[in-house]
Amino acid sequence: GQQLNQSPQSMFIQEGEDVSMNCTSSSIFNTWLWYKQDPGEGPVLLIALYKAGELTSNGRLTAQFGITRKDSFLNISASIPSDVGIYFCAGRDNQGGKLIFGQGTELSVKP
Amino acid sequence: NAGVTQTPKFRVLKTGQSMTLLCAQDMNHEYMYWYRQDPGMGLRLIHYSVGEGTTAKGEVPDGYNVSRLKKQNFLLGLESAAPSQTSVYFCASSYSRWQGNQPQHFGDGTRLSIL
Numbered sequence: 021g022q023q024l025n026q027s028p029q030s031m032f033i034q035e036g037e038d039v040s041m042n043c044t045s046s047s048i049f050n051t052w053l054w055y056k057q058d059p060g061e062g063p064v065l066l067i068a069l070y071k072a073g074e075l076t077s078n079g080r081l082t083a084q085f086g087i088t089r090k091d092s093f094l095n096i097s098a099s100i101p102s103d104v105g106i107y108f109c110a111g112r113d114n115q116g117g118k119l120i121f122g123q124g125t126e127l128s129v130k131p
Numbered sequence: 132n133a134g135v136t137q138t139p140k141f142r143v144l145k146t147g148q149s150m151t152l153l154c155a156q157d158m159n160h161e162y163m164y165w166y167r168q169d170p171g172m173g174l175r176l177i178h179y180s181v182g183e184g185t186t187a188k189g190e191v192p193d194g195y196n197v198s199r200l201k202k203q204n205f206l207l208g209l210e211s212a213a214p215s216q217t218s219v220y221f222c223a224s225s226y227s228r229w230q231g232n233q234p235q236h237f238g239d240g241t242r243l244s245i246l
Contacts, residue, residue: 026173053234062135062221062237063174108173118189119235121166121173 026109026122033099034130041107041125042093049111052085052092053119057106066107067094099129133157137222137238144212144245152207152241154222161227163205164189164235165197167218174221180205181227212245219243 026043033039043052051070055063067078069085069092076083082095092111096103109122135156144150154163161182166174166189176189180199194216196208205224209216219242223235 024173029171055237060239062223062239064237065234068234110174118164118176118179119174121175123171123173 024109024111024120024122026125028125029123030126030128032128032130035099035101037099039096039099039103039127040093041109042091043109043111043122044091045111045120046090047113048089049113049120050089051112052083053110053112054081054083054092054094055108055110057108057124059105063108096127099127101129101131103127104129135222135224135236135238137220137241139241140239141242142244144209144243146212146214146245148212149208149210150212150243151209152220152222152243154205154207154224154238155203156205156222156224156236157203158224158236159202160224160236161202162225162235163199164223164225165195165205165207166221166223167191167216168221168240169218177207177220214245217243217245 023046054066057063067083072089074085080097106124106126108124110119138153164179165177168174175191178197180186183202186197198206219240222238225235
């Protein structure tokens with residue numbers, strides 16, 4: 021079946037540093053989504069990518085849909101304490117609209 | 132603007148007991164989904180529904196049943212709870228994929244413990 025590998029699994033950074041995380045898949049996806057999950061809450065959508073090569077920003081967040089359609093990355097610039105949480109990538113193919121989720125990247129930011 | 136609402140938020144069950152988790156959305160979404168989230172494994176799809184009266188199996192459907200009698204509600208049932216079903220359960224909804232690949236919106240989760 022389809023698999024998504026998300027890395028790194030966890031990151032411990034200093035406030036103000038930039039962060040980068042990525043996801044790779046074993047198959048092609050037509051959509052890549054990046055979610056953030058705060059403790060005790062459900063995932064909240066950060067960025068949605070719909071075209072290969074697409075680069076989209078949302079404030080300090082930037083995400084790209086890889087040209088091969090098998091990967092995506094998320095960058096966070098100038099991290100702040102409220103960036104703490106678990107970040108998930110999710111990919112969707114064109115068969116049924118189901119999402120496949122990565123394992124998550126847990127981000128910790130030290131003030 | 133409630134979005135996706137899950138009830139209950141927490142529940143503790145004994146092995147063999149049954150229960151139903153309720154998901155309600157007020158966004159007129161066609162698609163609804165149930166996921167479970169376990170440490171280090173991300174979210175895995177249990178069952179989903181592409182419209183009222185329809186359901187389909189996801190990645191990990193065994194031990195669960197679902198029903199979509201009304202468009203706004205999606206129920207997840209555990210007929211005979213097992214400790215392996217201890218998890219956090221998330222419901223999500225979205226417009227159909229034919230409406231611009233709309234992303235899924237998630238509820239806040241139900242934390243279920245099976246003793």
